[in-house]
Amino acid sequence: MEDIIGIIIAPIIIFMVIVAPIWLILHYRSKKQISQGLSDEEYATLQELADRAEKMADRIHTLESILDAEAPQWRNKV
Structure with missing residues (x-):
């Protein structure tokens, strides 16, 4: 035991x-x-990534509007 x-x-x-x-x-x-x-460096990196994401969203929106004007059926092909 x-x-x-x-x-x-x-x-x-x-x-x-x-x-x-x-x-x-x-x-x-x-x-x-x-x-x-977040540290200052992490905050700066996060802010930079957010800015890049906004720019990319603007570019995508611009490309979609160009495609809508030039090839209206492009969304159906994807």
């Missing part, structure tokens, strides 16, 4: 002493990084 308790207790103690503290440190470190939000 004592052998079974020892077999069960040993992994629990190892987990509580080694794994649990590392797990908690990494968990709260990631929570802190998430709560800080």
